[in-house]
Amino acid sequence: MAGFDDLASERSKAQFDVEEMKVIWAGSRHTLEVSDRISRLVANDPVFRKDTRTMLSRKDLFKNTLRKAAHAWKRIIELRLSEEEAAELRFYVDEPAFMDLHWGMFIPTIKGQGTEEQQQKWLPLAYKMKIIGCYAQTELGHGSNVQGLETTATFDPQTDEFIIHSPTLTSSKWWPGGLGKVSTHAVVYGRLIIDSKDYGVNGFIVQLRSLDDHLPLPGITIGDIGMKFGSGAYNTMDNGVLRFDHVRIPRDQMLMRVSQVTREGKLVQSNVPWQLVYGTMVYVRQKIVSDASCALSRAVCIATRYSAVRRQFGLQSNGIETQVIDYKTQQSRLFPLLASAYAFRFVGEWLKWLYMDVNQRLQASDFSTLPEAHACTAGLKSLTTSATADGIEECRKLCGGHGYLCSSGLPELFAVYIPACTYEGDNIVLLLQVARFLIKTVSQLGSGKEPVGTTVYMGRVEQLMQCHCAVQKGFLELSADLVQAAVAHCQLIVVSKFIEKLQQDIPGKGVKGQLEALCNIYALFILHKHLGDFLSTGCITPKQASLANAQLRSLYSQVRPNAIALVDAFNYTDHYLSSVLGRYDGNVYPKLYEEAWKDPLNDSVVPDGYQEYIQPILKQQLRNARL
């Protein structure tokens, strides 16, 4: 049978120690052990099946998500899973749900923006899931422009409360995940108004639904915002709409780590920068970068395995056709994506470190690295999600027609992934933030301030000073070019972090060699993609450009025999991949054939509607009627 033999023989060709590569990919032996154990636990539990997801109606789909979430929580309690294991379990359940926002945004917001007292009050409730929370920032009228939010939180000194209100239609909260049908509480972002004075946007903990019967509390209107792109996919999430009609909350439910409102209605600023109100976004952007490598590697794993099973044209002497992975065009599309998956993995690891570092500094009242952390998380979130969304679509094309079937796993992966280019900050808006940070850094060069961290190279580039003068004349006018500069800066970070990774001690036969090849592919592919810019700015000569392309071709040949092993190193279960094309055993055709018959359309041989709509055509009744 084609698939079985093909993948087995591919695996025997690998020139490196796959088990050691699994450790590198996972980050450590410990994380590999945890993710391996938990992914199998999920795969073997029938409640977590997801093969019918794309065929369910919205209501059934959503109820099934609730069932899975409840089961996941039950297993977490029964097995006494650690926080790390519980997060892995939710990850491998692989279904966007209210839990993501509760654990991923609501809790981190209280941790990051609540005072000690507020944390002591709310976190135990949230950790035990006695309350379920979401992150309600975006409104119908404003998402990117956070300072433009219209929801108001007006202090009432008589009662020591805030009055939360939605003054206009456009001030309706719109999009928050988990809000539509599940959350009992939300962190709501609104304008703090004291004595008619507007003090800008702050976060407030607001109870939305009764803990007894789940009905919205008085003054609160709440619902789901409707179907989203694709079948299955992100429709498991209850993105919601929320309106307030003068809803009162106690004063101590304003998150007060950044600024406090006293009983007398005085605003007191603490010593932390006001931007910490945006802190959750920095945290989640960092998470999204790590997640990008998961989504991209998943698509690449499917496309690579299938490319070794699929054969077209070119009869060889033994009468077998050529594996499509042997075509140079296929390699030149697939291998840069494989390299990108590894590159994003390592830059994600670094970003996690950077985030931890900035947090430790914040505890010690050192706020100096916050702008860089903001620029890095914003820029890398933008770069990696855009490349991953495009990469998943490319993987679908790399799988030909079968890639378009839901059973390939790729359509749903694409549909579920693409909003990452928008949520947690539109990718262009975020790149403009990076551009602003770069311009600011350049403007300080003249004053003798040494650039540090990811901008250290700027001190070595003389032309930047002139570039600064040009930009001073019109940031907005030049913004399309500045976005390109921001991308280039972020690409430099990705490449540098890959190179730094290679400087670490990397055990295992041949592992380092493979990573070097992938790193070179990533860097040269980026150079190839932006060849025009590199040539027009005189950074490289035409001769160097053609050498780079030749080198790239030779690297593809180097990776070719290792391609299957390099995707095996992701250690994904068939359950997680949920793709007939990406099966570990390569048994593609019989399973595709089998899968087709499971479609509800095949429940009956003659379809519903035959008598009403097909038979009249065939019997020419319709035509006669019209003539």
Ligand SMILES: CCCCCCCC/C=C\CCCCCCCC(=O)SCCNC(=O)CCNC(=O)[C@H](O)C(C)(C)COP(=O)(O)OP(=O)(O)OC[C@H]1O[C@@H](n2cnc3c(N)ncnc32)[C@H](O)[C@@H]1OP(=O)(O)O
């Ligand atoms: C939850 C999951 C967790 C697990 C994850 C697992 C993996 C993921 C998988 C699946 C989960 C998916 C779940 C989906 C979740 C989606 C959730 C949401 O979408 S929540 C909404 C997000 N909303 C935005 O992101 C708005 C974007 N807009 C903004 O961030 C800002 O408003 C921005 C940056 C555009 C502001 O622009 P300005 O120009 O108006 O600036 P000004 O607000 O006045 O700020 C000025 C100063 O503050 C700095 N600044 C801005 N943002 C900062 C920040 N975040 N940190 C530090 N400084 C910041 C700036 O650099 C600037 O500094 P200087 O004055 O130049 O020194």
Ligand SMILES: Cc1cc2nc3c(=O)[nH]c(=O)nc-3n(C[C@H](O)[C@H](O)[C@H](O)COP(=O)(O)OP(=O)(O)OC[C@H]3O[C@@H](n4cnc5c(N)ncnc54)[C@H](O)[C@@H]3O)c2cc1C
């Ligand atoms: C699936 C999903 C889940 C979400 N979950 C949540 C959630 O849990 N909580 C929450 O609060 N929000 C959530 N959001 C909202 C999300 O964060 C916003 O949609 C996002 O921040 C983008 O804002 P916007 O929709 O206002 O886009 P807009 O800003 O209206 O973008 C429209 C276009 O305008 C461009 N643009 C905007 N401003 C500028 C500018 N200054 N310069 C140049 N171009 C500009 C953009 O590039 C884009 O092309 C979610 C969104 C999605 C899709």
